[in-house]
Amino acid sequence: MFEHENDTIAAICTGTGGAVGIIRISGSHALDAVRTVWRGKRMPGPEYPRVMLYGHIVSENGAGEGEPSLAVFMPGPHSFTGEDVAEIHCHGGSFAARRALRQVLQAGARLAQNGEFTRRAFLNGKLDLTQAEGVLDLINAGSERAGLLAERQLNGAVGSLVREIRAEVVHLLSECESRLDFSEEDLDWMPPDVLREKIGALREQAGNLALTARAGSLIRDGVSLVIAGPPNAGKSSLLNRMLGYDRAIVTPIPGTTRDTLEESVSIGGISFRVTDTAGLREAGEADPVEAMGMERSQQSLGTADIVLWLLDASAPAESFFAQFEAMNRAKNTVRGKFIPCWNKMDGAALSAEELDRAYSFEKTTNETSKPVFEHISARTGDSLDELFRRLEETAWDGLPPSAQSGDAVVSERHAALLEQAANHLDAACECIQAESWELAGSSLRTAAELIGCITGETATPDILDEIFSRFCIGK
Numbered sequence: 001m002f003e004h005e006n007d008t009i010a011a012i013c014t015g016t017g018g019a020v021g022i023i024r025i026s027g028s029h030a031l032d033a034v035r036t037v038w039r040g041k042r043m044p045g046p047e048y049p050r051v052m053l054y055g056h057i058v059s060e061n062g063a064g065e066g067e068p069s070l071a072v073f074m075p076g077p078h079s080f081t082g083e084d085v086a087e088i089h090c091h092g093g094s095f096a097a098r099r100a101l102r103q104v105l106q107a108g109a110r111l112a113q114n115g116e117f118t119r120r121a122f123l124n125g126k127l128d129l130t131q132a133e134g135v136l137d138l139i140n141a142g143s144e145r146a147g148l149l150a151e152r153q154l155n156g157a158v159g160s161l162v163r164e165i166r167a168e169v170v171h172l173l174s175e176c177e178s179r180l181d182f183s184e185e186d187l188d189w190m191p192p193d194v195l196r197e198k199i200g201a202l203r204e205q206a207g208n209l210a211l212t213a214r215a216g217s218l219i220r221d222g223v224s225l226v227i228a229g230p231p232n233a234g235k236s237s238l239l240n241r242m243l244g245y246d247r248a249i250v251t252p253i254p255g256t257t258r259d260t261l262e263e264s265v266s267i268g269g270i271s272f273r274v275t276d277t278a279g280l281r282e283a284g285e286a287d288p289v290e291a292m293g294m295e296r297s298q299q300s301l302g303t304a305d306i307v308l309w310l311l312d313a314s315a316p317a318e319s320f321f322a323q324f325e326a327m328n329r330a331k332n333t334v335r336g337k338f339i340p341c342w343n344k345m346d347g348a349a350l351s352a353e354e355l356d357r358a359y360s361f362e363k364t365t366n367e368t369s370k371p372v373f374e375h376i377s378a379r380t381g382d383s384l385d386e387l388f389r390r391l392e393e394t395a396w397d398g399l400p401p402s403a404q405s406g407d408a409v410v411s412e413r414h415a416a417l418l419e420q421a422a423n424h425l426d427a428a429c430e431c432i433q434a435e436s437w438e439l440a441g442s443s444l445r446t447a448a449e450l451i452g453c454i455t456g457e458t459a460t461p462d463i464l465d466e467i468f469s470r471f472c473i474g475k
């Protein structure tokens with residue numbers, strides 16, 4: 001696919017419809033191409049590196065001047081791709097830029113493939129692969145925090161961490177290999193225990209770094225939160241509270257919400273996609289429409305990252321047993337995290353402690369760990385801050401603190417490679433214990449190769465094809 005890596009490539013690198021269209025040209029003939037299609041008092045060249053010059057594009061039929069435009073020449077290696085790069089800035093829209101591109105192609109450049117400029121930057125050592133992926137993430141970032149994450153990756157935070165781990169693996173690999181090469185001589189070897197300990201530490205580092213991928217998807221995609229519980233528990237009231245306006249209809253009539261409603265709320269910088277559901281009750285009590293809504297509620301319980309289950313604290317104490325039973329039944333169908341929460345604390349006859357104790361007395365399942373209840377009032381807004389903190393903590397749950405700071409957050413691709421590498425590091429430890437130095441060495445070599453695929457040090461052309469094909473043309 002990329003057999004012509006020395007070609008001069010060109011593409012429009014601005015989106016259609018903008019005020020200005022930019023044609024980017026990269027390769028050893030970039031200067032020839034721009035000098036063929038563009039004229040100005042001062043011509044692009046080494047005399048004017050990185051200087052924007054005013055002039056016009058040569059008209060296509062050669063008769064007279066074409067449209068006024070700007071041109072700039074950025075000699076390699078101090079350019080984005082590391083090659084000679086030229087740009088022509090002309091009027092935007094779809095026509096002017098396309099005509100200019102056509103002329104550049106006629107002057108000998110070839111149309112760039114998706115991501116080919118960035119691919120060249122990578123091949124010329126301007127960026128490592130994590131940084132190239134950071135470029136893509138930045139383009140796709142939908143929120144400030146996601147943009148920040150992409151920028152950190154673009155600045156090389158992930159790449160330098162990964163390179164450190166790989167360098168250490170390679171160092172330990174040489175330890176194993178020296179035992180093979182010099183087995184008769186009495187060299188100053190690292191004791192096997194120390195070697196295993198060091199590999200174990202690396203394994204942990206790789207594993208922790210892999211975990212940060214979840215933080216990435218948390219920041220980029222957010223989490224899904226389903227508010228569920230019996231009819232009239234105050235689910236719609238809570239959704240409205242979270243949104244700060246009346247999105248859902250609230251009435252004292254059980255069964256008011258008949259369909260699931262979804263809205264996004266940002267809590268602690270994380271985007272929660274909140275779904276308000278139709279309350280779950282005995283099918284006999286519900287009409288067919290409500291029953292279909294309940295079916296949807298049931299489905300959303302199974303797919304949610306977090307389920308917030310509301311109980312009605314203002315209901316008569318006789319109702320509690322049935323409320324607990326319904327909650328525990330639903331809990332069994334939840335795959336994500338589960339937060340039980342007493343609502344209507346403003347109208348409760350019992351205190352928070354008494355309510356929680358009622359659960360301990362009446363609990364219907366043999367739970368090993370007791371659920372920790374929240375206590376709120378959707379009507380007065382009381383204790384919602386505590387609930388929000390709990391939601392935020394639950395979203396971050398299980399992630400190392402380094403992931404929360406977002407300093408170095410890896411992608412799913414990186415995480416998969418790190419996990420595979422961690423398995424090979426485990427295998428290496430076992431081989432060392434058995435003193436099979438050759439096998440230990442081969443596991444370490446595989447681990448180093450896998451880790452090298454992250455930054456691109458050991459990436460094969462098809463991995464590069466796969467990554468860069470996700471870019472647009474012109475990037």
Ligand SMILES: Nc1nc2c(ncn2[C@@H]2O[C@H](COP(=O)(O)OP(=O)(O)O)[C@@H](O)[C@H]2O)c(=O)[nH]1
Nearest residue numbers: 232233234235236237250251252344377378379
């Ligand atoms: N006292 C009190 N009433 C509430 C509270 N939250 C909701 N309600 C009332 O409970 C009834 C049912 O609320 P709604 O949000 O429709 O419940 P849903 O069926 O679970 O969606 C309405 O009359 C609400 O005003 C609360 O925190 N305290």
Ligand SMILES: [Mg+2]
Nearest residue numbers: 235236256257
């Ligand atoms: Mg409702």
